[in-house]
Amino acid sequence: MKKFFLIVAIGLLCGLSGCGENSVENSVLENTPAQNSTAESVEISTVAETIPEMEISTTELSSDTSLPENPESDTLQTELSEETDILVAYFSATNNTESIAQKLADGLGADLYEITPEQPYTAEDLDYNNSECRSSVEMNDPSARPAISGSVENMEQYDVVLIGYPIWWGEAPRIMSTFIESYDFSGKTLAAFCTSASSGFGSSDSALRESANSATWLDGQRFSASASEEDVLVWANSIF
Ligand SMILES: Cc1cc2nc3c(=O)[nH]c(=O)nc-3n(C[C@H](O)[C@H](O)[C@H](O)COP(=O)(O)O)c2cc1C
Numbered sequence: 001m002k003k004f005f006l007i008v009a010i011g012l013l014c015g016l017s018g019c020g021e022n023s024v025e026n027s028v029l030e031n032t033p034a035q036n037s038t039a040e041s042v043e044i045s046t047v048a049e050t051i052p053e054m055e056i057s058t059t060e061l062s063s064d065t066s067l068p069e070n071p072e073s074d075t076l077q078t079e080l081s082e083e084t085d086i087l088v089a090y091f092s093a094t095n096n097t098e099s100i101a102q103k104l105a106d107g108l109g110a111d112l113y114e115i116t117p118e119q120p121y122t123a124e125d126l127d128y129n130n131s132e133c134r135s136s137v138e139m140n141d142p143s144a145r146p147a148i149s150g151s152v153e154n155m156e157q158y159d160v161v162l163i164g165y166p167i168w169w170g171e172a173p174r175i176m177s178t179f180i181e182s183y184d185f186s187g188k189t190l191a192a193f194c195t196s197a198s199s200g201f202g203s204s205d206s207a208l209r210e211s212a213n214s215a216t217w218l219d220g221q222r223f224s225a226s227a228s229e230e231d232v233l234v235w236a237n238s239i240f
Contacts, residue, residue: 088113
């Protein structure tokens with residue numbers, strides 16, 4: 001009986017002093033899904049600031065490795081794919097640019113088109129140590145226009161065209177000029193991306209911009225061959 005009164009007394013004291021408040025906040029935090037948006041994270045840290053005892057559980061939440069590093073990339077995928085028709089068109093002699101183009105197309109839900117040379121480039125053609133090889137000869141001639149096999153059938157349906165290429169001697173390969181000059185890009189939004197051994201993006205798209213000057217051009221980006229889907233979506237997100 002004594003025990004019963006003791007328990008009732010503790011319960012009453014607790015009720016008066018409000019010692020249950022933190023457990024309510026705790027349950028809010030515990031029920032917060034791991035995939036929170038940034039806005040929700042801000043809310044959590046504000047709660048923690050006002051309740052110092054909760055600092056530990058907040059630290060645990062923010063170091064949760066399941067949180068996306070860039071929550072905005074998901075938003076981008078939805079916004080762009082629902083509102084615009086996107087084409088990712090690329091040329092790739094040794095598949096590095098191809099892998100970036102595929103990640104962009106996958107992430108954005110875009111169509112993918114490979115710019116295929118009528119005469120494929122052999123390893124000999126790509127030997128930049130040889131000034132007589134095909135790629136050196138083409139890059140030394142600004143008017144060279146290597147032929148493309150096939151074409152984009154329905155270019156008019158696309159609002160945005162993302163154009164990928166490998167850097168050759170600091171520039172876009174001449175076949176990219178063949179591609180750009182084959183279509184009317186008026187009213188479309190274009191942006192270039194490239195891969196390279198080490199060169200930056202630089203002004204590699206300048207000849208392409210000049211040829212399609214009625215389009216709206218956004219800032220281009222160089223990627224390493226091993227860039228992730230998130231990396232490429234972060235770029236796409238930054239320009240749109
Ligand atoms: C003819 C030729 C010229 C190149 N010039 C450069 C260059 O100026 N700077 C650079 O960083 N990489 C240069 N590279 C390396 C390529 O840009 C790089 O390997 C690229 O990722 C290849 O892409 P791909 O596999 O899509 O063809 C050159 C490669 C070739 C074949």
